[in-house]
Amino acid sequence: MLECDNLQKDSESLNFDGLNELFDNQITNKISSVIVAILILFLWINTNDVLSNNESVRKILDGDTDWELSFNESTITKTDSAIIADGDSEIFVFDFQSSELDEGYRVGLFRIAVSYGETSGIPFDPADSVHATIIQNDLIVQWNDDNNTLSESSNDGSQIDLNLLAYPNYDGVSLNVSGYNEIQVLSDWILDGHGIGEIQIEVGVDTASLPGTSDNDEEVTVTLEIVTFKAIATN
Amino acid sequence: MATESLAPVAAITNLILGIITIKMSNRGDTKNSHKRFSALLIGWTFIFLSLYHTAEALLEQYYYSIWPSSIDLGLYSYQGIVGADTLALILFGCDAVLNIIMLVMALHIPQDIGRGDLWNASIIGLIALYCIMIPPIIFLGGFKIAALQLVIWICVGILWMHTYIRGIILEHTTGDEKYRSISKSSAILMIIWLGWQMVWWLSAFTFLNNEWFVSVLASMSENPPTWWLVAINFGWTIGAFLIIVLFTGEVFRSVKKGMSPVTWIVFWIFFIGFINWIQDTLLLDAYYSCLEGTCEESSSVFELINYLTSGVLIYLIKPLFLVYLMVQFKIIETASEENRNLMRIMILLILLIISSSIIELIQSLIPIPQMISGSILAIGVVFFIGWEEKITSKFIGTGNETDVESIKGDGFNESMLKNISILLSFIAVYVIIIATVFANAGV
Numbered sequence: 001m002l003e004c005d006n007l008q009k010d011s012e013s014l015n016f017d018g019l020n021e022l023f024d025n026q027i028t029n030k031i032s033s034v035i036v037a038i039l040i041l042f043l044w045i046n047t048n049d050v051l052s053n054n055e056s057v058r059k060i061l062d063g064d065t066d067w068e069l070s071f072n073e074s075t076i077t078k079t080d081s082a083i084i085a086d087g088d089s090e091i092f093v094f095d096f097q098s099s100e101l102d103e104g105y106r107v108g109l110f111r112i113a114v115s116y117g118e119t120s121g122i123p124f125d126p127a128d129s130v131h132a133t134i135i136q137n138d139l140i141v142q143w144n145d146d147n148n149t150l151s152e153s154s155n156d157g158s159q160i161d162l163n164l165l166a167y168p169n170y171d172g173v174s175l176n177v178s179g180y181n182e183i184q185v186l187s188d189w190i191l192d193g194h195g196i197g198e199i200q201i202e203v204g205v206d207t208a209s210l211p212g213t214s215d216n217d218e219e220v221t222v223t224l225e226i227v228t229f230k231a232i233a234t235n
Numbered sequence: 236m237a238t239e240s241l242a243p244v245a246a247i248t249n250l251i252l253g254i255i256t257i258k259m260s261n262r263g264d265t266k267n268s269h270k271r272f273s274a275l276l277i278g279w280t281f282i283f284l285s286l287y288h289t290a291e292a293l294l295e296q297y298y299y300s301i302w303p304s305s306i307d308l309g310l311y312s313y314q315g316i317v318g319a320d321t322l323a324l325i326l327f328g329c330d331a332v333l334n335i336i337m338l339v340m341a342l343h344i345p346q347d348i349g350r351g352d353l354w355n356a357s358i359i360g361l362i363a364l365y366c367i368m369i370p371p372i373i374f375l376g377g378f379k380i381a382a383l384q385l386v387i388w389i390c391v392g393i394l395w396m397h398t399y400i401r402g403i404i405l406e407h408t409t410g411d412e413k414y415r416s417i418s419k420s421s422a423i424l425m426i427i428w429l430g431w432q433m434v435w436w437l438s439a440f441t442f443l444n445n446e447w448f449v450s451v452l453a454s455m456s457e458n459p460p461t462w463w464l465v466a467i468n469f470g471w472t473i474g475a476f477l478i479i480v481l482f483t484g485e486v487f488r489s490v491k492k493g494m495s496p497v498t499w500i501v502f503w504i505f506f507i508g509f510i511n512w513i514q515d516t517l518l519l520d521a522y523y524s525c526l527e528g529t530c531e532e533s534s535s536v537f538e539l540i541n542y543l544t545s546g547v548l549i550y551l552i553k554p555l556f557l558v559y560l561m562v563q564f565k566i567i568e569t570a571s572e573e574n575r576n577l578m579r580i581m582i583l584l585i586l587l588i589i590s591s592s593i594i595e596l597i598q599s600l601i602p603i604p605q606m607i608s609g610s611i612l613a614i615g616v617v618f619f620i621g622w623e624e625k626i627t628s629k630f631i632g633t634g635n636e637t638d639v640e641s642i643k644g645d646g647f648n649e650s651m652l653k654n655i656s657i658l659l660s661f662i663a664v665y666v667i668i669i670a671t672v673f674a675n676a677g678v
Binding site: 013021038 | 476
């Protein structure tokens with residue numbers, strides 16, 4: 001009987017009963033239609049994602065690797081003063097922690113201003129001699145940078161300016177760099193730890209006084225400017 | 236945790252299975268020609284898989300490794316080495332043949348959607364035309380054209396998915412077991428052909444596959460065409476959708492009817508999706524490193540994961556499930572006396588593949604000495620030989636009536652069946668010849 005059926009069907013040239021049977025259930029058809037619709041939608045979204053990835057990759061590979069690196073700066077100031085006796089010295093300690101930094105900022109450099117005036121009140125009393133030194137400790141900074149001024153003195157009442165580079169190669173000036181992506185370009189400028197800790201400045205005083213007068217000490221003010229920066233890369 | 240390539244094992248296994256299946260397709264008492272045609276399709280699938288894995292193994296042995304995705308996506312360029320190019324072109328040729336066989340299989344199993352002489356002749360014509368035209372087009376027009384064949388995956392996936400859903404729903408509404416057979420065979424066919432794409436389902440839905448693809452894009456010296464970028468999505472997208480449909484269907488059925496072995500397999504593939512997603516997430520940096528000129532080497536742990544997931548699905552599960560399909564749904568006549576010896580060889584071969592693969596997997600994870608693993612395999616072999624009669628009978632008896640009846644269709648006449656074998660034999664030779672010619676010509 002089965003063979004007869006087969007022979008009968010064989011004689012037909014084209015018959016899509018099987019296809020009709022496949023789509024004879026309405027619930028199945030609806031579910032399949034929804035899935036196919038979602039599939040097409042997903043393919044479209046996925047394709048856009050791949051095209052976008054490809055565009056980014058081509059930008060990198062086809063030579064668009066020029067970036068301008070600029071720095072947003074922000075300065076934090078700390079001040080301390082002390083009266084230092086003749087022939088004596090005082091160590092000013094400033095503690096700086098990363099929690100004091102704004103989001104995304106790093107310490108670029110330290111600027112220290114040591115100021116004093118003749119405070120004896122005696123007419124024609126000459127200015128005292130003051131010398132200031134940044135004490136080298138375990139603070140992570142560029143101790144050996146050529147542009148550092150770690151020690152300076154003054155004997156005419158003028159302000160002493162010291163500076164210390166904290167972040168490698170930082171000078172606040174925009175740069176043109178090449179790189180494949182933003183992360184790579186910024187990678188040298190997002191290192192943590194530089195300039196975080198205690199900075200110590202030793203200030204010594206040698207008073208100068210007129211004969212017969214007494215000038216035994218001097219008031220010295222130390223102002224610490226912490227220059228912080230955030231690097232911005234623009235393609 | 237070194238892993239050996241499974242390609243040589245797959246090549247030999249598929250070759251033996253192919254010869255046995257084609258031989259068995261011509262035997263049997265009932266001579267149901269639709270099943271004979273289905274068996275021929277499966278038999279020739281084995282043969283082309285064997286040719287594919289042989290070329291792959293030789294390429295790996297003498298030149299370099301090539302991952303199947305590279306062939307599917309057309310990620311190849313002529314190397315100027317005749318031997319390597321010939322083998323790679325054979326891979327592309329076999330891939331094209333396997334794609335069209337998959338499409339034809341989807342049109343016939345489990346639901347024979349068209350009938351009649353004209354339809355059958357058209358199918359044979361389609362196979363011939365596709366296999367003769369497509370490989371040279373790919374060789375001449377650029378390998379990326381191969382990726383357009385992924386449209387076939389979408390069509391086949393949708394067809395089997397619909398058949399599966401219909402089976403699940405009709406089983407639920409009518410209570411008829413024959414619909415489970417339909418959904419089961421559809422599920423198995425989906426896993427056989429597209430299972431290795433399913434394991435990336437979570438990465439596909441979270442677009443992590445696209446991030447992986449950045450490493451591929453970064454290796455291209457020229458901007459790839461947009462149509463190719465559209466096509467490359469098809470594989471992993473259809474894989475992701477199919478496993479979600481299978482998972483949902485099996486969960487639904489488990490609640491209503493209870494679990495079955497197919498349910499466990501689907502759950503296993505679904506679970507692998509999570510592992511592969513974690514792997515993709517951890518490897519993101521390695522993918523991006525390719526943009527900087529040098530790709531970071533991925534860890535051997537990740538290579539092992541790939542080997543245990545998509546590797547096993549490509550090389551071992553495919554022949555294993557095809558044999559299961561043939562035995563369970565009686566596509567080949569297992570009961571007849573003349574087929575019994577061939578069935579024995581087939582079943583013992585499958586059992587040995589399973590045992591040696593499991594041992595290889597254990598050895599990949601725990602570095603046990605080869606003396607021990609060899610002994611374990613020998614014990615397995617002795618066991619299989621000792622219980623061969625019982626095991627064979629168990630396998631032969633597995634196909635229940637509804638499963639057997641679920642794959643049905645109209646008859647192919649004898650000459651058509653003969654022509655299919657002649658045609659596919661010719662195509663196998665044709666693929667090797669044109670691959671050699673084009674590689675030598677250095678197109």
